[in-house]
Amino acid sequence: MDRNDTIIALASGAGRAGIAVVRISGPACRFVLETISGRVTKPRRLELCTLRDPGSREMLDEALVAFFPSPNSFTGEDVAELHVHGGRAVVAAVLGALVVIPGCRLAEAGEFSRRALLNGKMDLSTVEGLGDLIDAETEMQRRQAMRQMQGDLREAVERWRTTLIEASAFVEAELDFADEGDVPHGLRERATGLLTSVADELRREIARARNGERIRSGLTVVIAGPPNAGKSTLLNALARRDVAIVSDIPGTTRDSIEVHWDLAGVPVTLVDTAGLRESQDPIEQEGVRRARDRARTADVILSLRPFDSPTEHLRDAPGAVIIPIRTKIDLATEHSDIGAQADELQLSATTSEGIEALVAKLEAVAKDVVADGGLVTRERHREAFVGALTLLERAISAGPDHPGEFFAEDIRLAMRYLGRVTGTVDVEDVLDRLFAGFCIGK
Incomplete structure (x- = not known):
């Protein structure tokens, strides 16, 4: 990585678009502009220029060109931006014409920002x-x-x-x-x-500090419970799409399934896990082990148990917020309900009953967990x-x-x-x- 090189890169998103921005930075920036557009434009003003191939002088595109002389630029070096039409062929032709100019090369990841740091335009934070x-x-x-x-x-x-x-x-x-x-x-x-x-x-x-790190990396919300507790159905209901396979056959979910979710501005990773039970199947055993590992590192655990199950809620997750949930209440009857607990949320992912209350609870927990993120x-x-x-x-x-x-x-x-x-x-x-x-x- 030679700082004497002039670096070039597509600064806007790849793919078909109305406009694409090609960024240039380095000591040969003025020469590059003179070579491809015939002149150096006035500082910090967009001007319409015809871009031509340095060898054949074939017209490549008509573009808006901006020049930012050193040291008043993003990198602290001479910088130029070419606002070209966003077709793939146009972008490829312009980049191909630029990299053949002596002293120019394609930039590496983050190299513009790295030069800004090294030139005192930014600090590491x-x-x-x-x-x-x-x-x-x-x-x-x-x-x-x-x-x-x-x-x-x-x-x-x-x-x-x-x-x-x-x-x-x-x-x-x-x-x-x-x-x-x-x-x-x-x-x-x-x-x-x-x-x-x-x-x-x-x-x-x-x-x-943990709050600030959670805002940046997001919260992990693990859905845990015994087989057939409705974990995959709840994941699909919260994600509003069919992410996980739902079946009445116990042990359908063998590995963790993750969904990224924006919860009131807080980034969340929802994790559906294998049903927690004893099994002789080595694959299911591995799934249960992974489920317990994810639960131990979770920020929030949705601990599920069906209305007709005496299963105890998961409690061995120090540091996590545990939300006990009784599921499948649409199937419950007066005589089939087993051991209802006062702190349990009542939920049916199939009918959506209780989903809004769960989302509200999660929003409150998320805001509390990431409150006052600090520096x-x-x-x-x-x-x-x-x-x-x-x-x-x-x-x-x-x-x-x-x-x-x-x-x-x-x-x-x-x-x-x-x-x-x-x-x-x-x-x-x-x-x-x-x-x-x-x-x-x-």
């Missing part, structure tokens, strides 16, 4: 916010990504680092100028007070915050006899952990993994 915005499928994901892309996480981290720098200055002054008469006493105590304020904020963010959206943010907090707590709890050099080192290392969030330190180890998930033209 805002790049992650941009990636999340592109991938956002629900309203809550969009809002969270916008907050991060606009710098909420970066601003908080920089505020904390500024406070720690001030604390570090107090400690260094005490270490280096303790014998000077004009150095005030109590600098260690003042530094400790600053560390405490940052530690308190980090603690709050860590406490609600953390990724595991690496949480790990950096935990690392910084651990060091600050060690420094705060150290007694007055604790060497000042160790106190100062804990502060420095805490700042380093925070710097990992925005990419001011240790950035290379996350770049390849981060940008691999980006679109080619972004």
